[in-house]
Amino acid sequence: MQLRIYFNPAELSFVEPSVDDVYIVIDVMRATTTMTVMFEQGARQVLAAQTLEQALEAGRKVPGRILCGERHTETPAGFDYGNSPAQFAGMDLSNRELVLTTSNGTRALFACPEKSVRLAGCFYNGVAAVSQALEMAQERQCDIAIICAAEYGYFALEDAACAGYLAQELLHQYPDINIHDSVHGAITIYENYPPAMLLEKAQSSRDLLAIGQQKDLEYCLARNQSTCVPMVTGVEHETGLLQLAYPASQLVEI
Ligand SMILES: O=C(O)[C@H](CS(=O)(=O)O)OP(=O)(O)O
Numbered sequence: 613m614q615l616r617i618y619f620n621p622a623e624l625s626f627v628e629p630s631v632d633d634v635y636i637v638i639d640v641m642r643a644t645t646t647m648t649v650m651f652e653q654g655a656r657q658v659l660a661a662q663t664l665e666q667a668l669e670a671g672r673k674v675p676g677r678i679l680c681g682e683r684h685t686e687t688p689a690g691f692d693y694g695n696s697p698a699q700f701a702g703m704d705l706s707n708r709e710l711v712l713t714t715s716n717g718t719r720a721l722f723a724c725p726e727k728s729v730r731l732a733g734c735f736y737n738g739v740a741a742v743s744q745a746l747e748m749a750q751e752r753q754c755d756i757a758i759i760c761a762a763e764y765g766y767f768a769l770e771d772a773a774c775a776g777y778l779a780q781e782l783l784h785q786y787p788d789i790n791i792h793d794s795v796h797g798a799i800t801i802y803e804n805y806p807p808a809m810l811l812e813k814a815q816s817s818r819d820l821l822a823i824g825q826q827k828d829l830e831y832c833l834a835r836n837q838s839t840c841v842p843m844v845t846g847v848e849h850e851t852g853l854l855q856l857a858y859p860a861s862q863l864v865e866i
Contacts, residue, residue: 614755615782617775617794620762621723629757631725634749636733636741636778639761640770641816642695643717644732644842645832646680649697651840651858654706658842659853660721661713664688670711670851678705681713685823697736698827711853716768720761721844721854732842732856733758735774735807736831740839742781756782756789758798763816769805770814770832776802777835807833 618624629635638644647658661667664683668690671679679691680700687694695714712718717732724730729748733741749756758778760771776798782789811817811833820828831837842856 613749613753613786613788614790614792615758615779615795616755616792617758617760617779617798619760619767619772619775619794619798620765621720621759622765624723624759629725629728630755631728632752633755633757634729634731634745634752635724636731636745636756636758637717637720637724637761638733638758638771638774638778639714639717639720640734640774641768641814641820641832642697642828643712643714643761644734645736646695646697646700646714647712647732647842647856648734648737648838648840649700649831650705650710650712651842652838653700653703654708655710656707656857657709658856659709659711659848659851660718660844660856661711661851661853662719662722664713666851666853667691667711667713670848670853673850674709676709678708678710680710681718683715685819685825696825696828697831698825701831716761716763718854720759724759730844730854733774733778735777735833735835737836737838737841738774738778739781739836741841742778742785744841744843746782746786768814768816769801770810770816772798773802773805773810776800807835
């Protein structure tokens with residue numbers, strides 16, 4: 613079994629990513645942290661949309677869906693909520709369906725091979741995400757890839773550091789895994805930029821602080837507070853949105 617890390621979803625277009633591998637997509641600030649919190653709060657399903665139009669259409673099709681997301685951190689017109697994990701942590705989402713479109717995280721899910729196993733990982737669910745990925749990779753006898761969502765196509769320090777954290781945990785759980793050069797790089801980044809340092813140095817932290825979202829940072833930078841691991845379970849045929857569920861008993865297609 614091999615582990616590779618992609619620091620930017622665009623790297624996938626230079627290789628032939630295998631549809632059989634298990635992909636952990638990381639967008640620490642904030643999409644994959646937000647998804648994890650949504651399921652913690654009881655959500656039945658989260659539908660990831662690439663565009664605002666797709667999200668609005670999915671909301672129109674099924675009354676009762678909650679429309680969430682952002683563009684440049686702002687809640688788009690016609691949406692119910694933004695992309696704040698702290699806000700969702702205060703809501704009862706029992707049995708609700710949410711539609712989510714964000715600048716980087718939801719797009720990264722779409723960048724992975726269609727029909728591949730995709731898990732949403734972050735500091736908040738780190739150990740659980742790694743355990744789930746490992747279990748699935750062992751069952752399928754496949755490799756694991758960690759995809760950093762990055763920031764508008766640019767390297768994002770917090771995603772790379774989180775990838776290093778997950779890789780360290782994976783090595784702890786399965787020391788025999790073969791690691792690619794990218795893994796050494798990510799672990800070095802994590803060792804030099806643990807969450808306390810990311811709070812100060814990561815551009816995304818500074819951006820969230822500037823708009824008064826410091827509460828979000830408490831969720832995004834906290835390690836292992838959740839055992840929820842959102843997973844892509846299929847595609848909604850009418851809209852093309854990716855369906856994410858947790859727990860596995862709610863799996864739709866895969
Ligand atoms: O909502 C977020 O934090 C970001 C938007 S931005 O990159 O900070 O402008 O979206 P995400 O897709 O969660 O990275």
